[in-house]
Amino acid sequence: MMKRQLHALLFAQGDLPARRIMLFPHPLAWAFLALLAAGVAAWFASSPMRFVFDEDMRATAASVALLLPLAAFVTWRGFGRLGAFLFTLTFFIVTGILGRALNYLFVALALPLRDDWLARADTFVGFDWPAMLAVVNGHPWLAELMRFAYASYGFLLPLTFVLLPLMGRLRRLREFLLLFTITGLLTVAIGALFPALGPYEHYAVPAAARGVALPEGQAFIADFLALRSGAFRDFVVAKAEGLTAFPSFHTIMALLFAFAFRGTFLRWPAFALGVLTIFATPVMGGHYFVDLLGGVAVFAITALALRHMGMLDEPAAAASAPLLAVQAAE
DSSP states (O other), X not given: OHHHHHHHHHHSOOSSOHHHHTTTTOHHHHHHHHHHHHHHHHHHHTSSOEEOOOHHHHHHHHHHHHHHXXXXXXXXXXXXXXXXXXXXXXXXXXXXXXXXXXXXXXXXXXXXXXXXXXXXXXXXXXXXXXXXXXXXXXXXXXXXXXXXXXXXXXXXXXXXXXXXXHTTOHHHHHHHHHHHXXXXXXXXXXXXXXXXXXXXXXXTOOHHHHGGGOOGGGGHHHHHHHHHHTOOOEEOGGGOOOOOOSSOHXXXXXXXXXXXXXXXXTHHHHHHHHHHHHHHHXXXXXXXXXXXHHHHHHHHXXXXXXXXXXXXOOHHHHHTSOSSTTGGGO
C-alpha cells in the first residue's frame, strides 16, 4: 500500500493529460525561448560585451542538455508530475540566463536616467521614501523582518516547483511559469526605458545613515555604472545582478507566489509573506514606491492576458484535481 501511495504521490499524472506535459509548460513557450536565445546571441555578437562561458556556465549548459531529454523520457513513460517538474526546472534555468543577459544588454543602451521622474512620482502620490528609511532604521527588529521577507524568494521558488507537482496542480505550475517568464521579460524591457540608480543614490543617503536597512541589492550599482559608461566587457551569468528599478520584479514575485498558492493550505502564509515582501521592497531593494505600482500593473495585465487566452488555472479546473492524489492508488 505504501509503495502505491508513494507512486501516486510522485509519479501520477496530475491535472494535465500526458500530451499537454510534453515540452511543459507549452511547446510554443519553448519555441519562443529558442528564438529569444538566437536574438540574444546575435545582440552579443554585435556588442562590445562578451558572454563568458566559464566553468559555472558550462555546468549549467550540461545540466540543461541532460534535464531536457530526461524530462521528455519520464513524461513519455507516463510519469507526468515528475516530467512537469523536470521541464519546469529546465525552463526556469534557460529563462533566467536569457533574462539576465537581456537586462545587461538593455542597460548598456545607456538611456537617460529617470530617478528624477520616479522621485517626483513618489511625491505626487504622497510617499516619503526618506521618512520610511528613518522609521526602519529606528526599529532594527523591523529591518530584520523585512530583510527576511525580501530574501524569501530564495526558498519560495524551489518550494513552488516541488509542491505544485506533488499536489497534482500542473495547470497551476504552468500558469506560474508563464506568468514568471512574461512578467520577467516585460520588467527587463520596460526597465530599459526607466534606468535608475534608486533612492539611496538619488537622495544621497550617507553610509552611516543606511544602518541595518542597507539593501543587499545595492551591489548592482557597480555593474550598472560600468555598463552605462561602456567599461563593462565580460558578462558572467553567475555574477549578474538585477539592474531594473521600474517596475519592481520583487513586487511581481510576491504577487506570483501568493497567486500560485491560492486555494491551497499555503494560501494565507504566502499572502502574508507577499504583503511583507512588498512592504520591505522600497527600503530593502532600494526602490521608489512607484516601482511597486509598476510591478502590480505588469502582473495584473499579464494575468488578465493569460486568462483571456485560457492559460490560467481556473477554480473549476483546480477543484477537479485532488490536493494529493493518494486515494487513486487505494
